[in-house]
Amino acid sequence: MPPPSAVSAARTILTRLHDVMASRSNAQTKLNTVVDVIGEGLDSEVCSIYLLREGQLELFATRGLSQDAVHVTRLAIGEGLVGTIADNIDTLNLAEATAHPDFSYRPETGEDKYHSFAGVPIVRRERAVGVLCVQHVDPRRYDEVEIEALQTVAMVLSELIHSADLIDEEQTALSPAQTGPVHLTGLKLVKGLAAGNAVFHQPRITIEHVMAEDRDAELSRVYLAFDKMREQIDRMQAQAEFGVGGEHEEVLETYKMFAYDEGWSRRIIEAIDSGLTAEAAIERVQQRTRMRMRQIDDPLLADRMHDLEDLSNRLLRIVSGQMGTAASQGLRSDTILIARNLGPAELLEYDKRRLKGVVLEEGSLTAHVVIVARAMGVPVLGRVHGLKGALREGDELLLDADQGQVTLRPTPVMAEAFGARFAKSRERQAAYAKLRDVEPFTRCGTRIQVMINAGLRDDMPGLQLTGADGVGLFRTEFQFLVSATLPARERQTRLYRDVLDAAGDKPVVFRTVDIGGDKVLPYLRHNDGEHEENPAMGWRALRVALERGGLLKVQARALLEAAGGRTLNVMFPMVSEPWEFDAARDVFESQRRYLKGQKKLMPEAIRYGAMLEVPALAEMLDVIAPKLSFLSIGTNDLTQFLFAADRSNPKLAERYDWLSPAIMRFLRRVLLSVAGHQVDVTVCGEMGGRRLEALALLGLGIRRLSITPASVGPIKELVRKVDLAEIGEAMKGWLAMPPPSMREALTEWAEARGMEID
Incomplete structure (x- = not known):
């Protein structure tokens, strides 16, 4: 349990940030103020903000490091602790920064006297556009509530740097070079071959407004969203007769358990109480879930956490009014579905005639969705890293879940070879069926x-x-x-x-x-x-x-x-x-x-x-x-x-x-x-x-x-x-x-x- 001082410090930071965001100062002045607010709130000698410019992470504002290093110190993606955070889109919390294998010392910053280090990515459209970090002279790990405060601030900064045009939007999009064929490998979850066009299961909802103006209005929105989501789950459970199956009802019982979980809803309400909008509060709690997922070794418990993330996505769509998923809009052609992870209830929403395969950034052999997909006869490839960064909606895909790979934007020769293998596989299956x-x-x-x-x-x-x-x-x-x-x-x-x-x-x-x-x-x-x-x-x-x-x-x-x-x-x-x-x-x-x-x-x-x-x-x-x-x-x-x-x-x-x-x-x-x-x-x-x-x-x-x-x-x-x-x-x-x-x-x-x- 974090000390009361840490809890109050986190709330103080969010309250002061609301005033910073509402001021008419220019973007650089706001960033300079933000690092002071965070440094004071967390009692850290150093607070720094790095932003992605021209493909590198540039030091934009700092409290504690040398001001001469601002707009001078630059790190490549993957370089040093800051570059590692951006590359992995993950958090670091270190009592001794120099002990980390990716530590890189920059003498112009004057950071050699600081030991502890914590940093979080600043994310826009699922890509890191910057890093927010704090440092302290004495070796110590930051409390969980302090890390959560940093992550919340990073959400606010994402809104600020977007509105101030501090980064180029194209830097968050696909590189022009990423238009040719790409082969990606993954974990074979459900074997099979499939071809189709890439369709994102859920277009990412970009949260434009993070800080709330009216707490009661945000609470009302999230209460209504919870009611609607629970109605959807109940209705889905009643309508989920699939084949001769009853297991799908049991899977949905797990969803229902999470949907009515008081602890989950309480954490979202607490985030709104701290000053966030309903959307930002849901995303904040979802980030916490993802952090815990990375720390769970038990595959079954990790799958249950995936179920909770699926529900968070559903709740976020409801509260934002952006209900248009690929399933609700309908599939127009043979489709390979793309998702970070996928819940079994969500998979059941798709037209089985058009859904040919699924590719996941995460996923495991014991996940509920794998059980359902196997029953549907839909091949699934999981743990495909770098997927969304190399893919556009509508790209042609060749999914080979037998070999554990997917080919993006295949050449005509590749498509022809795959087609021949696919045809041979179908001929074999037809011959076996005759037996x-x-x-x-x-x-x-x-x-x-x-x-x-x-x-x-x-x-x-x-x-x-x-x-x-x-x-x-x-x-x-x-x-x-x-x-x-x-x-x-x-x-x-x-x-x-x-x-x-x-x-x-x-x-x-x-x-x-x-x-x-x-x-x-x-x-x-x-x-x-x-x-x-x-x-x-x-x-x-x-x-x-x-x-x-x-x-x-x-x-x-x-x-x-x-x-x-x-x-x-x-x-x-x-x-x-x-x-x-x-x-x-x-x-x-x-x-x-x-x-x-x-x-x-x-x-x-x-x-x-x-x-x-x-x-x-x-x-x-x-x-x-x-x-x-x-x-x-x-x-x-x-x-x-x-x-x-x-x-x-x-x-x-x-x-x-x-x-x-x-x-x-x-x-x-x-x-x-x-x-x-x-x-x-x-x-x-x-x-x-x-x-x-x-x-x-x-x-x-x-x-x-x-x-x-x-x-x-x-x-x-x-x-x-x-x-x-x-x-x-x-x-x-x-x-x-x-x-x-x-x-x-x-x-x-x-x-x-x-x-x-x-």
């Missing part, structure tokens, strides 16, 4: 079971579209991840029953909730609140479910009731030892006895299975196998545990290979351990959906795969070309005497037999 009703028999006549992985109602149509044999892995945790609160038993039951109804006579394997690790729920935390150093190997999956007994009991009842009169296939994740499986099965059996006593319709049969992800379980298969109906090998987690390599760490992504002899030998040992038991063995995960890896698995003896719906056609096509005896003999030889590269050896073997492996 929907074809059973995947090998050349030697063995039937291979090819199933899909799912986690949402919206994934279920993929079962019929691909002709898959069933759902080999239904991830029940997705319902928990998109919900604002712990899903009630009735809601879980409804989901599971809908999934079974959609599957018809095809089997569905429900994995009990697998949360923890990188799937953290804000409403379900450790009892002790301790931070986990290695969450992937920590309090997660079955460990959570067994500790939180009520969690597994509720899910057990929901699954049992949903499967009444049918066969229930239930699988426990991350089983390390047989007793964990026994304990989880006992929960289901006790709930079955209870419900049977209540005269509830029970499943005709229950088949229990375990996920083999923890290598330790492989040493106990002789003990646990007699109790299992099926065993599913989760290759993603299993591989990272075998190699002690975090699969979410990009530096380690290439350090291990699924076709490593170590993994192949391990999987073969698992198959030998369960031989003779009536246990169905399935490989789940990305490995089984890759053609070359699937070929190796078939050679090991795997006869059941559970993969993404998009991979079913390619794997079916591969299966029909395989002779199991031939590939089995080859794998046996390679495992006995591993070649220098198993991948290269297998590739050569497949290509020699006319098998496409890409």
